[in-house]
Amino acid sequence: MTIEQEFFNQYRLMYRPFINQLNVQLEPYQLYSSQWAVLRLLKDKGPHSFVDIANFMSIEKPSVTKLVHKLVELGYVETMAGKDKREKLVHLSTYGEELVQEIKAHLSPFFEEALAGVSKQDIEIATQVLARICMNINQ
Amino acid sequence: MTIEQEFFNQYRLMYRPFINQLNVQLEPYQLYSSQWAVLRLLKDKGPHSFVDIANFMSIEKPSVTKLVHKLVELGYVETMAGKDKREKLVHLSTYGEELVQEIKAHLSPFFEEALAGVSKQDIEIATQVLARICMNINQ
DNA sequence: GTATATAGTTAGCTAGGCTAACTAATGTAA
């Protein structure tokens, strides 16, 4: 087996245990990992339109509609008028802002334990490898 | 954002584009990436029982039943008696053996392009990081 | 002003899992 195959093998092998554990961590907040990904995006990079979110997450618009509507229902985000009458911008509510802060703190030890025994340098290298693959795959 | 959060952020961001592209590559063989994962396991590590496959892939037994039945339907794998009358072992058919070989060769350039510009050393580091996380997460 | 493109929605589908409850076979302990 080539080292490339080995890498992607490991990549995929990690996915389900990781997502399952992450969902356990998020359960107290009534969130699934996909919804959390939206909240994190809004926290890190400010308000986004539905199309922006779709592009960033590499999913389709109807999937965004569902995700955002669920987050609106929970009171974590709100929508407002965009740059024209078609566009809607999604942003965190005051409650959502606080909650994201709290969740980040709650997740922190989970992430640290998951990466226990890995040097900061190797984490950075691995992050860069993943980022590079994203770039290569999306042209 | 901590480097741990950054890492898992990137990890998740890569997932969908990667799986989508992989599924495109596998389409000529009527396979989805999850079914391919089973074939690769059987190729790399020989025949496995349903429970073995479930444990290795971190999924539940009923999910394995579905995956394997589909692969049997396609003629890529066969089942045989296991170590007692309860157990069934899944192994590649002759056709399946050939096909896996062919698919591996077909996927090779895709993996190489995805990792273009990444040094062999960094790929190995990233692979080890992913393996370590798997270990940490599963206790 | 008409054709085309863009933002978001709705309906209904799929992959890829899950749990609960079951059967059949095997182990264990009184």
Place this chain on the structure above:
DNA sequence: TTACATTAGTTAGCCTAGCTAACTATATAC
């Protein structure tokens, strides 16, 4: 040896997290 518990696999039905096709409303281009 009988009775209970465990294990391997299956079935039915559910869920997350996506998808496409077809739609409405608005905006842009020619």
